[in-house]
Amino acid sequence: MLFGILVNEGPYQHQASDSAYLFAKAAIEEGHKIFRVFFYHDGVNNGTRLATPPQDDRHIPNRWSELAKEHEIDLVLCVAAAQRRGMVDPDEMKRNKKDADNIAEKFRISGLGQLIEAGVQAERLITFGD
Numbered sequence: 356m357l358f359g360i361l362v363n364e365g366p367y368q369h370q371a372s373d374s375a376y377l378f379a380k381a382a383i384e385e386g387h388k389i390f391r392v393f394f395y396h397d398g399v400n401n402g403t404r405l406a407t408p409p410q411d412d413r414h415i416p417n418r419w420s421e422l423a424k425e426h427e428i429d430l431v432l433c434v435a436a437a438q439r440r441g442m443v444d445p446d447e448m449k450r451n452k453k454d455a456d457n458i459a460e461k462f463r464i465s466g467l468g469q470l471i472e473a474g475v476q477a478e479r480l481i482t483f484g485d
Contacts, residue, residue, distance in 0.1 A: 356387045359477030361470065362398040364484030366415035367408070371484030372401050376418055378481065383426055391429040391473040392419070394462075398484060399432040399442055402462035416459040423461035430462045431469045 360379060364371035379389050394401050406416050423430050432442065438451070444464045448456040458464065474480045 356382075357390050357476070357478045358382055358387060359390050359473030359480040360392040361473075361480060361482045362392060362394045362401060362484060363396045363482065365397040365400040366406065368397075369484055372398065372415055373413075375481075375483040376415070376422065378483070379422060379428070383422075389426065389428045390477045391431060391469065392423075393431045393433070393470045393473055394436075395433045395470065396436055396484075397440070399437040399440055402430065402432045402437070402459050403442060403457050404459040405457050406459075416462075420459050420461045428461075429469075432458070432462055432464045433470070434464045434466050437464050 360375050362372055362375045366372045379392065382389065401416055401419055403416055406414065408414050419430055422428060442458060443451060443453055443456050444458045445456045447464060
């Protein structure tokens with residue numbers, strides 16, 4: 356089965372990201388594919404490269420990046436939600452005249468059309484978080 360995943364909550368204040376990650380990992384282990392993971396609302400905070408959790412804690416942005424690398428998963432941050440939360444990729448950094456970008460590896464910024472496409476292309480779109 357081909358899944359799309361929507362994550363609406365940040366990485367450390369809600370279990371949605373952990374649940375989405377574990378679901379994606381389990382689905383892949385069972386032979387399914389993940390078309391795209393779309394991060395919306397506070398979920399875009401899963402894509403920051405500046406997170407520095409304690410050494411004995413899980414590094415949620417890195418987990419997503421590694422899973423995406425291993426299984427060619429498209430990780431998309433909603434552009435409007437990301438900009439509201441101070442997250443920019445190199446292109447948005449230049450366009451908005453910022454002095455740095457802060458997007459983790461394998462994440463990209465795009466619009467809601469990517470969420471719509473995930474819903475159309477995937478056999479199931481699973482939502483995690485409110």
